[in-house]
Amino acid sequence: MQQAVYDAIVIGAGPAGASCAVWLAHMGFxxxxIESSGRAGGLSASNPFEDTWNVTAPGLTGEEVAARIKQSLDSARVPVLLNSLVTRIERGDTPDGTGREVFKVFFGADLPLHARFVVIASGVEPRTPPDWERDHYDDVLVGPGKHVANYEFALKNVAVLGGGDNAFENALFLKERGAKSVHIYARTLRCQRHWMKFLNESDVTTGAYTFDPETRQVNGRPYDAVVVLYGFRARLQGMEDLGLDCNELGYIRTDFQTTQTNLPGIYAIGEVTHRQHPCVVTSMADGVVAAKAIQKELEKDGA
Structure with a gap:
């Protein structure tokens, strides 16, 4: 049986990827x-807290926003392959033998899927120290999310590593959860200034520090638990050999008007590009920009 050629394969079912796919579907394409996890929604799917920054979803948690994203995909009848990790992307000819060039996207199946265009919306993952020998240490929590929300912090001495908004917001959350003490260690402060008024100066140490994850000691001081919030990095597994142009932080560079990468036919949207302030709303906007750019190319070719 002849394989289908999709107009676009979108890698990632978060706000950016879902927005792009839904717009393409509604425009008749x-x-x-292809989503590596078991559900749509991206980072929102693991956020049990109210998403107060999303003006389109007042009162909803990140998990509820993710459920709405799935509803939109279902309503637009966008096919979603869950638990499917892209392993590589190649250029090749269409399976119908016409000689038209397409992209072949491999994700563990015997045969690749084919598409006229590829949209990378794979998002980000929490950044870990590069010198860690393994990914897991007892009572060391990496990145924000449900694992932090479900952890029992009551009467514990906790260190928070990081100087961004996530670090300070989570420090306040830990205090509300009954932690005996919370101390922030930040090499540099990148947070919004208003966070500082909720903490005592003695709760924050700035500058270089040492951290031993095995003993949970920071500057030689032991803690019952440590929360590591070093920000995020782009998720580009399976795309390392494409030749994507990335900036010094590892995010994909794109054309601002179209979201196209340095590789013709491959677009990148959402937090994997860090094009603008990363959040649900700007990611959704990115998806629309990519969908309209792809529409223009498809209609130009008479698709």
């Missing part, structure tokens, strides 16, 4: 999403 055939998108397909």
């Amino acid at each position: 055939s998108p397909l999403i």
Whole structure:
């Protein structure tokens, strides 16, 4: 049986990827999403807290926003392959033998899927120290999310590593959860200034520090638990050999008007590009920009 050629394969079912795919579907094209996790929604799917920054979803938690994203995909009848990790992307000819060039996207199946365009919306993952020998240490929590929300912090001495908004917001959350003490260690402060008024100066240490994850000691001081919030890094597994142009932080560079990468036919949107302030709303906007750019190319070719 002849394989289908999708108009676009979108890698990632977060706000950016879902937005792009839904717009393409409503414009009469055939998108397909490949998602490495078991559910749509991206980072929102692991956020049990109210998403107060999303003006389109007042009162909803990140998990509820993710459920709405799934509803939108279902309503637009966008096919989504869950638990599917992209392993590589190649250029090749269409399976119908016409000689038209397409992209072949491999994700562990015997045969690749084919598409006219590829949209990378794979998002980000929490950044860990590069010198860690393994990914897990007892009572060391990396990145924000449900694992932090479900942890029992009551009567514990806790260190928070990081100088961004996430570090300070989580420090306040830990205090509300009954932690005996919370101390922030930040090499530099990148947070919004208003966070500082909620903490005592003695709760924050700035400058270089040492951290031993095995003993949970920071500057030689032991803690019952440590929360590591070093920000995020782009998720580009399976795309390392494409030749994507990335900036010094590892995010994909794109054309601002179209979201196209340095590789013709491959677009990148959302937090994997860090094009603008990363959040649900700007990611959704990125998806629309990519969808309209792809629409223009498809209609130009008479698709």
